[in-house]
Amino acid sequence: MVLVERDDTGVTLHDVTLHGITLHSVTLHDVAREAGVSYATASRALNGSDRTVRADNAARVRDAADRLGYTPDLSAQATARGSSSTVALVVSDIDDPYFSSIAAGVTEAATDAGLIVTMAIADRSPGLELQIVRALRGHRPRAVIIAGSRIAPAASTSAPASSASAAASAAAASASASASASDDDDTRAALIAELAAYQQAGGRVALISQDDLPFTTLAIDNTGGARQLALDLAGLGYRRFAIAHADDSIRTSHDRRLGFAAGLAEAGLPPPALLPTDFTRAGGRQAALDLIARGHGDLELVFAVNDVMAIGVMTGLRESGLLPGRDLAVAGFDDINAAVDVSPALTSVRVPLHELGRRALASALAEPPPHTTTDRASAAVSGPMSVPIPVEVILRPSTPTRRHP
Amino acid sequence: MVLVERDDTGVTLHDVTLHGITLHSVTLHDVAREAGVSYATASRALNGSDRTVRADNAARVRDAADRLGYTPDLSAQATARGSSSTVALVVSDIDDPYFSSIAAGVTEAATDAGLIVTMAIADRSPGLELQIVRALRGHRPRAVIIAGSRIAPAASTSAPASSASAAASAAAASASASASASDDDDTRAALIAELAAYQQAGGRVALISQDDLPFTTLAIDNTGGARQLALDLAGLGYRRFAIAHADDSIRTSHDRRLGFAAGLAEAGLPPPALLPTDFTRAGGRQAALDLIARGHGDLELVFAVNDVMAIGVMTGLRESGLLPGRDLAVAGFDDINAAVDVSPALTSVRVPLHELGRRALASALAEPPPHTTTDRASAAVSGPMSVPIPVEVILRPSTPTRRHP
DNA sequence: TTGAAAGCGCTACCAG
DNA sequence: CTGGTAGCGCTTTCAA
Numbered sequence: 083m084v085l086v087e088r089d090d091t092g093v094t095l096h097d098v099t100l101h102g103i104t105l106h107s108v109t110l111h112d113v114a115r116e117a118g119v120s121y122a123t124a125s126r127a128l129n130g131s132d133r134t135v136r137a138d139n140a141a142r143v144r145d146a147a148d149r150l151g152y153t154p155d156l157s158a159q160a161t162a163r164g165s166s167s168t169v170a171l172v173v174s175d176i177d178d179p180y181f182s183s184i185a186a187g188v189t190e191a192a193t194d195a196g197l198i199v200t201m202a203i204a205d206r207s208p209g210l211e212l213q214i215v216r217a218l219r220g221h222r223p224r225a226v227i228i229a230g231s232r233i234a235p236a237a238s239t240s241a242p243a244s245s246a247s248a249a250a251s252a253a254a255a256s257a258s259a260s261a262s263a264s265d266d267d268d269t270r271a272a273l274i275a276e277l278a279a280y281q282q283a284g285g286r287v288a289l290i291s292q293d294d295l296p297f298t299t300l301a302i303d304n305t306g307g308a309r310q311l312a313l314d315l316a317g318l319g320y321r322r323f324a325i326a327h328a329d330d331s332i333r334t335s336h337d338r339r340l341g342f343a344a345g346l347a348e349a350g351l352p353p354p355a356l357l358p359t360d361f362t363r364a365g366g367r368q369a370a371l372d373l374i375a376r377g378h379g380d381l382e383l384v385f386a387v388n389d390v391m392a393i394g395v396m397t398g399l400r401e402s403g404l405l406p407g408r409d410l411a412v413a414g415f416d417d418i419n420a421a422v423d424v425s426p427a428l429t430s431v432r433v434p435l436h437e438l439g440r441r442a443l444a445s446a447l448a449e450p451p452p453h454t455t456t457d458r459a460s461a462a463v464s465g466p467m468s469v470p471i472p473v474e475v476i477l478r479p480s481t482p483t484r485r486h487p
Numbered sequence: 488m489v490l491v492e493r494d495d496t497g498v499t500l501h502d503v504t505l506h507g508i509t510l511h512s513v514t515l516h517d518v519a520r521e522a523g524v525s526y527a528t529a530s531r532a533l534n535g536s537d538r539t540v541r542a543d544n545a546a547r548v549r550d551a552a553d554r555l556g557y558t559p560d561l562s563a564q565a566t567a568r569g570s571s572s573t574v575a576l577v578v579s580d581i582d583d584p585y586f587s588s589i590a591a592g593v594t595e596a597a598t599d600a601g602l603i604v605t606m607a608i609a610d611r612s613p614g615l616e617l618q619i620v621r622a623l624r625g626h627r628p629r630a631v632i633i634a635g636s637r638i639a640p641a642a643s644t645s646a647p648a649s650s651a652s653a654a655a656s657a658a659a660a661s662a663s664a665s666a667s668a669s670d671d672d673d674t675r676a677a678l679i680a681e682l683a684a685y686q687q688a689g690g691r692v693a694l695i696s697q698d699d700l701p702f703t704t705l706a707i708d709n710t711g712g713a714r715q716l717a718l719d720l721a722g723l724g725y726r727r728f729a730i731a732h733a734d735d736s737i738r739t740s741h742d743r744r745l746g747f748a749a750g751l752a753e754a755g756l757p758p759p760a761l762l763p764t765d766f767t768r769a770g771g772r773q774a775a776l777d778l779i780a781r782g783h784g785d786l787e788l789v790f791a792v793n794d795v796m797a798i799g800v801m802t803g804l805r806e807s808g809l810l811p812g813r814d815l816a817v818a819g820f821d822d823i824n825a826a827v828d829v830s831p832a833l834t835s836v837r838v839p840l841h842e843l844g845r846r847a848l849a850s851a852l853a854e855p856p857p858h859t860t861t862d863r864a865s866a867a868v869s870g871p872m873s874v875p876i877p878v879e880v881i882l883r884p885s886t887p888t889r890r891h892p
Numbered sequence: 893t894t895g896a897a898a899g900c901g902c903t904a905c906c907a908g
Numbered sequence: 909c910t911g912g913t914a915g916c917g918c919t920t921t922c923a924a
Binding site for chain 1: 512556558559560561562563565566571573580581582584587588590591594595598603604605606607608621622623624625626627684688768798801802805824825827828829830841
Binding site for chain 3: 560
């Protein structure tokens with residue numbers, strides 16, 4: 083199966099015939115022979131950590147290496163070393179600007195660290211997410227970063243807002259959330275177990291925006307940001323609000339909704355009307371359509387718990403013949419790139435998505451090892467840390483200063 | 488370094504102490520012992536291709552495997568098999584909706600094929616792209632998909648349109664393109680060599696929208712789409728056009744520009760004014776600002792060679808006090824998700840990005856092996872194929888039907 | 893500082 | 909159909 087043929091230049095080629103395909107590549111062996119040193123020395127010169135190779139030998143090896151076009155086989159390195167040079171990134175939906183910005187940050191940081199990222203898409207399903215994390219184990223990644231879990235599976239999504247009044251729908255949302263609670267809890271427990279095992283095996287994990295799991299988490303200040311937004315909007319003169327939000331099983335939605343309500347209360351304003359819907363652009367649009375269809379009364383502003391929804395709201399408003407910003411103000415959360423592309427530009431709460439990605443990787447890598455051979459207790463001592471990610475309100479034309487009549 | 492300890496359940500744990508970190512994982516060895524069969528049999532039962540394991544044995548092995556929580560070490564598998572289970576995806580900028588949609592498609596298809604994708608970001612630099620492809624080799628991916636190369640490096644980007652008249656700038660753009668041509672050519676040649684070597688080694692490659700390289704390519708019908716767009720727009724009553732385009736070294740821009748001009752000619756209309764600028768949102772905005780600043784005369788419509796630029800144009804128009812669609816129509820190309828979020832919704836040429844990603848992976852995987860051991864000539868016979876990707880004009884409110892005065 | 897050789901976890905050959 | 913075993917390409921001890 084393996085035939086080693088030598089040509090006059092001393093270059094050795096390994097031709098591995100496999101399934102009828104001929105692979106062909108330069109190995110460390112070839113480099114060593116070409117450089118006239120041993121296998122071990124070549125290894126040390128090229129990828130060794132404790133560098134104890136004489137300068138001239140090292141040079142000859144490096145020389146031979148790139149004369150031959152040698153690239154270390156990372157898989158082999160990984161098996162030999164017991165740890166790979168990859169990090170795994172799990173996102174709900176790479177086609178969502180929120181996640182693609184995070185992915186950009188993670189990838190950038192990984193590249194800087196000499197790591198390469200493997201990406202998987204959980205499609206907003208905790209079940210799939212769990213499955214992915216399991217499959218990922220096989221790659222023995224140095225770290226796994228999960229962005230955007232804790233999204234209710236499709237089945238448990240709240241009933242469309244169209245079918246009921248705001249108040250009734252909110253109740254329905256809670257009900258459907260508890261209906262699937264036990265399934266969700268199972269998945270959640272399994273994910274925790276999986277991640278814990280992975281961590282035990284030396285892996286690092288960082289979660290983005292899921293402060294309810296016992297792992298290092300980058301916690302976006304959803305509550306504080308929404309609260310501040312409410313306060314700032316009140317300062318602009320707004321008095322009557324509605325919130326387009328998703329099922330409470332989506333922590334992000336839940337926290338932002340509560341934070342916003344808290345800010346309103348703090349400003350001495352009445353509680354907002356609730357517009358329960360999906361956590362998507364379509365959800366936002368539908369919420370707006372329904373709202374206008376049944377009459378929005380004296381409502382002045384709709385806060386959607388994320389920008390994608392807010393953009394949906396703007397679209398829905400327009401389809402209903404209303405001009406966002408003028409007839410009804412709109413605000414979102416996340417400050418995705420598109421926030422400045424819509425018109426009027428969208429007021430939002432800026433989350434440093436790109437930076438968040440960078441820091442997620444950094445935090446994971448910086449995590450203390452699970453335990454050293456000598457000190458098994460240390461792991462328990464330094465528990466999962468929470469990295470707070472501050473956010474910032476960005477006022478834009480979608481919420482113009484309001485002159486009260 | 489390796490100590491094997493056996494506990495009463497028969498489970499064996501390998502504790503590998505490395506750099507002071509203790510890894511810990513279940514190997515095939517453990518599974519084999521737990522199931523009471525040989526190593527080889529366990530391997531066959533779990534991941535073998537030619538399945539010749541007695542049913543009861545197979546069952547016992549599977550059983551043991553998930554009792555122990557065994558996951559094959561993919562790196563080890565890859566070294567042993569000589570081929571990995573990953574595909575590499577190189578995109579210019581994952582935070583750009585064009586690429587993130589493609590990435591979603593590739594990832595989806597990869598998951599379906601049981602492959603996992605490693606992603607790298609070339610940051611729109613051919614140099615970086617080359618570097619990445621080189622680094623990727625180490626992972627021995629089954630296939631590499633490159634989306635969006637042939638983007639001029641920052642240094643050779645055309646001069647800002649603001650500094651000159653449209654005509655003069657166009658000349659400048661060509662000039663700067665040729666100025667950096669030799670550097671570009673070097674990089675290009677190196678990339679081709681690298682990819683060819685990779686292919687020789689059994690790898691598959693698919694390129695998206697770079698029909699000038701000798702590899703399987705998914706060729707978006709840029710020329711035809713732009714031509715059809717021009718024709719349709721003419722049908723709507725438009726007569727005087729401008730094109731916001733980028734440096735001609737960016738093939739995509741070049742082809743779309745020429746296709747559009749051809750369509751105009753075909754419709755018996757005068758050639759478009761040229762607005763050379765950057766291939767980005769900022770570029771589009773700047774082009775619009777400059778255009779309005781020096782007076783757009785009787786211009787009726789601006790075609791930007793991609794949606795991101797078109798959205799920039801709309802923003803620039805608004806900043807100049809013009810209403811896109813009413814005062815000046817705007818059209819783009821790509822039909823990214825955001826095209827329907829802006830207002831008025833953007834007329835564009837739909838490129839099936841998600842599907843494109845799926846097909847890119849499929850095409851790469853379907854590629855004939857470079858050559859079999861017996862038939863070295865076959866590779867030359869079945870050269871690189873070009874997979875045409877049809878596009879479709881989508882008319883939206885940013886280009887309302889025009890009544891001529 | 894170097895070379896020999898024993899691993900890493902797994903696959904695939906060869907006898908039986 | 910099964911077990912033994914020689915690889916895969918690399919790292920890292922261990923003596924020299």
